[in-house]
Amino acid sequence: xxxxxxxxxxxxxxxxxxxxxxxxxxxxxxxxxxxxxxxxxxxxxxxxxxxxxxxxxxxxxxxxxxxxxxxxxxxxxxxxxxxxxxxxxxxxxxxxxxxxxxxxxxxxxxxxxxxxxxxxxxxxxxxxxxxxxxxxxxxxxxxxxxxxxxxxxxxxxxxxxxxxxxxxxxxxxxxxxxxxxxxxxxxxxxxxxxxxxxxxxxxxxxxxxxxxxxxxxxxxxxxxxxxxxxxxxxxxxxxxxxxxxxxxxxxxxxxxxxxxxxxxxxxxxxxxxxxxxxxxxxxxxxxxxxxxxxxxxxxxxxxxxxxxxxxxxxxxxxxxxxxxxxxxxxxx
Amino acid sequence: xxxxxxxxxxxxxxxxxxxxxxxxxxxxxxxxxxxxxxxxxxxxxxxxxxxxxxxxxxxxxxxxxxxxxxxxxxxxxxxxxxxxxxxxxxxxxxxxxxxxxxxxxxxxxxxxxxxxxxxxxxxxxxxxxxxxxxxxxxxxxxxxxxxxxxxxxxxxxxxxxxxxxxxxxxxxxxxxxxxxxxxxxxxxxxxxxxxxxxxxxxxxxxxxxxxxxxxxxxxxxxxxxxxxxxxxxxxxxxxxxxxxxxxxxxxxxxxxxxxxxxxxxxxxxxxxxxxxxxxxxxxxxxxxxxxxxxxxx
Amino acid sequence: xxxxxxxxxxxxxxxxxxxxxxxxxxxxxxxxxxxxxxxxxxxxxxxxxxxxxxxxxxxxxxxxxxxxxxxxxxxxxxxxxxxxxxxxxxxxxxxxxxxxxxxxxxxxxxxxxxxxxxxxxxxxxxxxxxxxxxxxxxxxxxxxxxxxxxxxxxxxxxxxxxxxxxxxxxxxxxxxxxxxxxxxxxxxxxxxxxxxxxxxxxxxxxxxxxxxxxxxxxxxxxxxxxxxxxxxxxxxxxxxxxxxxxxxxxxxxxxxxxxxxxxxxxxxxxxxxxxxxxxxxxxxxxxxxxxxxxxxxxxxxxxxxxxxxxxxxxxxxxxxxxxxxxxx
Ligand SMILES: Nc1ncnc2c1ncn2[C@@H]1O[C@H](COP(=O)(O)OP(=O)(O)O)[C@@H](O)[C@H]1O
Ligand SMILES: [Mg+2]
Numbered sequence: 001x002x003x004x005x006x007x008x009x010x011x012x013x014x015x016x017x018x019x020x021x022x023x024x025x026x027x028x029x030x031x032x033x034x035x036x037x038x039x040x041x042x043x044x045x046x047x048x049x050x051x052x053x054x055x056x057x058x059x060x061x062x063x064x065x066x067x068x069x070x071x072x073x074x075x076x077x078x079x080x081x082x083x084x085x086x087x088x089x090x091x092x093x094x095x096x097x098x099x100x101x102x103x104x105x106x107x108x109x110x111x112x113x114x115x116x117x118x119x120x121x122x123x124x125x126x127x128x129x130x131x132x133x134x135x136x137x138x139x140x141x142x143x144x145x146x147x148x149x150x151x152x153x154x155x156x157x158x159x160x161x162x163x164x165x166x167x168x169x170x171x172x173x174x175x176x177x178x179x180x181x182x183x184x185x186x187x188x189x190x191x192x193x194x195x196x197x198x199x200x201x202x203x204x205x206x207x208x209x210x211x212x213x214x215x216x217x218x219x220x221x222x223x224x225x226x227x228x229x230x231x232x233x234x235x236x237x238x239x240x241x242x243x244x245x246x247x248x249x250x251x252x253x254x255x256x257x258x259x260x261x262x263x264x265x266x267x268x269x270x271x272x273x274x275x276x277x278x279x280x281x282x283x284x285x286x287x288x289x290x291x292x293x294x295x296x297x298x299x300x301x302x303x304x305x306x307x308x309x310x311x312x313x314x315x316x317x318x319x320x321x322x323x324x325x326x327x328x329x330x331x332x
Numbered sequence: 333x334x335x336x337x338x339x340x341x342x343x344x345x346x347x348x349x350x351x352x353x354x355x356x357x358x359x360x361x362x363x364x365x366x367x368x369x370x371x372x373x374x375x376x377x378x379x380x381x382x383x384x385x386x387x388x389x390x391x392x393x394x395x396x397x398x399x400x401x402x403x404x405x406x407x408x409x410x411x412x413x414x415x416x417x418x419x420x421x422x423x424x425x426x427x428x429x430x431x432x433x434x435x436x437x438x439x440x441x442x443x444x445x446x447x448x449x450x451x452x453x454x455x456x457x458x459x460x461x462x463x464x465x466x467x468x469x470x471x472x473x474x475x476x477x478x479x480x481x482x483x484x485x486x487x488x489x490x491x492x493x494x495x496x497x498x499x500x501x502x503x504x505x506x507x508x509x510x511x512x513x514x515x516x517x518x519x520x521x522x523x524x525x526x527x528x529x530x531x532x533x534x535x536x537x538x539x540x541x542x543x544x545x546x547x548x549x550x551x552x553x554x555x556x557x558x559x560x561x562x563x564x565x566x567x568x569x570x571x572x573x574x575x576x577x578x579x580x581x582x583x584x585x586x587x588x589x590x591x592x593x594x595x596x597x598x599x600x601x602x603x604x605x606x607x608x609x610x611x612x613x614x615x616x617x618x619x620x621x622x623x624x625x626x627x628x629x
Numbered sequence: 630x631x632x633x634x635x636x637x638x639x640x641x642x643x644x645x646x647x648x649x650x651x652x653x654x655x656x657x658x659x660x661x662x663x664x665x666x667x668x669x670x671x672x673x674x675x676x677x678x679x680x681x682x683x684x685x686x687x688x689x690x691x692x693x694x695x696x697x698x699x700x701x702x703x704x705x706x707x708x709x710x711x712x713x714x715x716x717x718x719x720x721x722x723x724x725x726x727x728x729x730x731x732x733x734x735x736x737x738x739x740x741x742x743x744x745x746x747x748x749x750x751x752x753x754x755x756x757x758x759x760x761x762x763x764x765x766x767x768x769x770x771x772x773x774x775x776x777x778x779x780x781x782x783x784x785x786x787x788x789x790x791x792x793x794x795x796x797x798x799x800x801x802x803x804x805x806x807x808x809x810x811x812x813x814x815x816x817x818x819x820x821x822x823x824x825x826x827x828x829x830x831x832x833x834x835x836x837x838x839x840x841x842x843x844x845x846x847x848x849x850x851x852x853x854x855x856x857x858x859x860x861x862x863x864x865x866x867x868x869x870x871x872x873x874x875x876x877x878x879x880x881x882x883x884x885x886x887x888x889x890x891x892x893x894x895x896x897x898x899x900x901x902x903x904x905x906x907x908x909x910x911x912x913x914x915x916x917x918x919x920x921x922x923x924x925x926x927x928x929x930x931x932x933x934x935x936x937x938x939x940x941x942x943x944x945x946x947x948x949x950x951x952x953x954x955x956x957x
Pocket of ligand 2 (some may be wrong): 051
């Protein structure tokens with residue numbers, strides 16, 4: 001799909017939660033590849049395991065969650081084999097991460113200057129003064145006006161958009177090769193959201209870093225990503241480059257998702273095609289067979305018995321569906 | 333802490349059964365709560381059934397000096413006190429008195445505190461300012477010396493002690509309930525209810541009260557333990573329940589004089605108070621955990 | 630910050646007055662100071678009549694309160710009826726330092742013990758350490774202070790003796806007779822022996838509760854998003870816990886400690902009574918018992934002021950720890 005060197009390769013990752021009420025297979029055999037400078041979109045309804053997958057890459061899954069299988073090859077080495085200390089040195093330095101909630105993701109009792117510099121100081125061998133200089137540069141870089149003054153402000157003195165810029169500055173502080181953005185703009189107003197996306201795109205171009213871009217919003221994927229992996233109940237159901245997926249969605253779930261975004265759907269097709277019905281299944285009671293079958297209009301007896309494989313349906317286009325969408329039902 | 337769950341159930345109706353079902357289920361898994369519950373069950377059974385089985389008068393003072401401060405023997409398994417009264421009988425009756433005082437004082441405090449909290453939280457304005465100032469003031473007085481003073485005015489009956497503990501006990505609950513009501517006022521259903529003209533009283537009792545149930549239940553449970561300790565402390569100083577009627581507290585009134593010679597006088601009531609309060613604290617903690625809305629994400 | 634403090638102080642004044650008023654009414658119901666005076670041969674009848682007027686006992690109670698309050702403010706605290714021949718001021722200033730000593734020791738001891746223990750309990754949630762600390766804190770919360778005092782006495786003053794036959798720790802009092810004029814160090818060591826039990830007894834209750842609360846505040850903080858951010862930055866676990874988690878857990882515990890202050894004063898009263906310590910608590914109780922209205926009232930007022938000052942101190946600490954307060 002992509003021509004440069006491989007940066008991150010996730011192979012058959014499984015992260016389960018062992019709760020009192022049963023085992024939740026939040027991520028169940030997920031594989032994807034991110035090349036240097038690539039933006040991979042991970043998309044799916046809420047509860048499909050996107051956050052857990054990204055936290056697994058950072059090895060930050062909290063109990064009762066546990067990574068029980070797979071490999072996460074980053075720059076040729078398996079992160080799951082690293083010691084905690086080695087892993088810590090990678091976090092924030094080679095992989096940066098930003099989160100959904102700008103309101104709660106910053107520590108309320110420290111200035112933002114403090115919180116950014118500490119990320120610099122922990123990974124780079126420089127003094128306090130220099131870290132401060134670098135922090136102010138970063139604040140500038142992410143488009144925060146009056147960075148010297150902002151340096152000494154507390155999170156509660158900033159708007160959501162500004163805080164998210166601070167989060168980006170923090171994640172960018174050591175020039176990571178990979179940035180993970182987990183619904184980073186979901187909680188923001190539409191206009192702010194557009195600005196932040198613009199900023200991320202801009203930074204990506206400047207630095208050439210790769211981004212794992214997580215969202216449930218397909219419109220954002222269309223704008224940001226090079227390739228896209230659609231997840232459903234902890235599994236990838238469709239995976240290809242962004243043009244292919246949007247032009248020629250094969251999985252019924254992808255298709256349904258696309259239909260539900262008015263701006264992406266051609267006017268004449270919109271009428272005959274309803275959005276997906278029903279809800280994501282209860283994680284404790286997954287349906288037999290294809291997990292999507294209760295919501296799928298084309299499900300057959302086989303769909304209710306066996307989980308289909310993720311197969312290369314066309315070149316570089318992986319789909320986990322026995323009844324893929326016919327080409328004529330093209331959208332966009 | 334806005335009890336989102338109870339809130340949701342209100343609108344869904346049927347599911348409120350499953351909320352309490354869930355609480356019950358969690359409570360059963362909470363080992364401390366269960367220990368507390370069974371311990372309390374035993375204690376209550378002992379103080380209720382005990383006097384029916386051990387039919388010795390707790391108040392009768394024998395003539396003469398030979399029965400005074402006896403060590404445990406067949407006739408007096410716990411020995412006798414400084415007036416020659418049977419300690420076991422006093423212990424069993426005293427438990428009834430102490431636990432009764434604890435229950436009544438805690439329930440009346442919580443009841444009054446809840447009413448005040450509902451009113452201040454709901455109406456706001458001047459009523460709120462005045463009553464909350466009163467709460468602030470009463471919370472910054474070291475209550476114990478005043479408790480003693482009030483006890484000495486009111487007299488030494490069981491109901492008087494309940495009243496004294498109640499007078500200084502309701503403020504925390506008022507604050508608690510008020511804060512819950514204030515956060516509920518922000519919720520949409522309050523606005524909606526007001527908009528369609530539901531009467532204030534109805535909103536207060538039908539919509540808010542169920543939502544403060546969880547913290548109130550916890551507070552009552554912990555409050556009973558606290559009230560038992562208060563009764564004991566007041567009685568220890570000699571302002572509590574008037575002898576010869578026994579309570580676990582007034583059994584300790586002269587205990588200090590006997591620590592060198594007759595330690596049994598100190599042991600029995602003290603251990604009983606400790607275990608009773610402990611079981612209420614265990615249960616309160618379990619209830620708090622079981623009803624914590626954050627656990628049901 | 631300064632305006633914030635000024636505002637808080639101004640808010641506290643009505644609280645002090647209100648609390649004093651309530652205490653005044655309750656105590657007026659209890660005690661008739663003149664009953665005790667009439668029995669006291671050292672006080673002349675003419676003085677009593679003069680005092681009756683001076684204290685406003687010829688006035689309705691609310692006016693009497695203001696009269697009393699006015700004379701207290703100007704420093705006229707009246708005679709002590711409990712200790713004839715002394716003024717209430719003398720009696721109180723003899724008792725106050727002792728109480729302050731006991732309370733500040735208990736306060737420092739409790740904080741130093743409960744905050745780390747609570748944090749450890751949370752960090753090792755569901756471990757043996759956590760369960761032991763939980764049991765310990767329930768033990769502390771459920772133990773009636775006075776009874777625990779008696780138990781301590783039985784153990785350390787009755788059962789355990791020194792080779793010389795003297796109790797291991799003195800069962801009460803504050804000083805060995807004859808030590809008043811000793812050098813500083815031996816005098817302090819002597820004082821220490823007397824204070825060990827009361828301070829432990831008084832601390833147990835606070836420590837029990839605070840450990841429990843610190844644990845739950847810490848657990849709450851440990852689940853916050855900003856800790857995930859801190860870890861995602863690659864900070865060491867040490868920094869994550871001590872810099873990011875601990876500081877935030879301190880914010881609610883400060884409020885809690887301030888709220889428990891009146892309880893400590895009450896607890897101190899009964900502990901002083903049990904251990905026969907001539908402090909304020911004991912003074913209030915005996916003044917009430919003996920109808921010494923002037924002394925009891927002043928002692929109660931001072932205790933209230935102590936509580937209010939503690940709340941103010943908590944506010945200051947709070948505003949230092951939590952930047953959100955400073956600017957609001
Ligand atoms: N701490 C946890 N305990 C139990 N289940 C969890 C926990 N965290 C996440 N899950 C489960 O993992 C699944 C995936 O969650 P998540 O990755 O947050 O979804 P997404 O980010 O795609 O919205 C969900 O079904 C959720 O219920
Ligand atoms: Mg998510």
